[in-house]
Amino acid sequence: MTEFKIAKIISDTTVVITGGTTQGIKESEEFTIYGKSDEEVTNPDTGEVLGTLDVIKGKIKVIAVYEHMSVCENVERTNLNTPQIDNSFGQFVRIKPLNVDRAQITGGYSPTATPLIKIGDLAIRSK
Template sequence: MPQRKQTTVARILSQYEIIIAVGEVDGIKVGDQFTIVGKSNDEITNPKTGEVIGFVPIKKAVVRAKQVFERFTICENANTKYSSLFGAASIAANFDAKSPLNVRKEDIQSVDKNAKPVPIEVGDEVEYIH
């Protein structure tokens, strides 16, 4: 991802998929991984002044690029596993054991009417891993 090192969560499609605001024009490829970063609720204060000086950043999830479009990418939990139902020699279709992402239910804007909704927030920072 040569042009941008950070982006944001643009949309939450379901508990399994999010859209991030980078795509082919930014050098993203299927399989690239990203960290979704947020802030903890734990305020850090200056002990001398009492001023809030920030919040501890937390890693919310690691996601993998599943489908890359010109200017956005659909990502899934990087912990999602793909394997064959009956072993490598089988001609049976593969199944996937999707791992849900921790997303805010009210941010889900599903494209698929049959998708079942589940917290990550729109606007969260996204950092490219590799």
């Protein structure tokens, strides 16, 4: 499994990862952003280490590929339609923001239940 890292946070919907065409990344590929845990889970009977409880922070899709990096955006979308408005042109959607560490882009901070995505987090190919 090839691992890449978040190299830059462009906005709350867009990040750059440390892999590009040289690493075989193609446009539209999807990655899962993980937060690595230091705490190991062990089998109480054998003492065998079963692994760590890593946290999924988000899922991203490649929208532009460079030689050694790729620009990715959140795969989640939010429906902007409201039941009070008759929309004869179809649904309006926007990219749902990733839960990035806003100190690493600019602007304020809005805490949520999902851990913050930070520079250095892993991005692992998921499709």
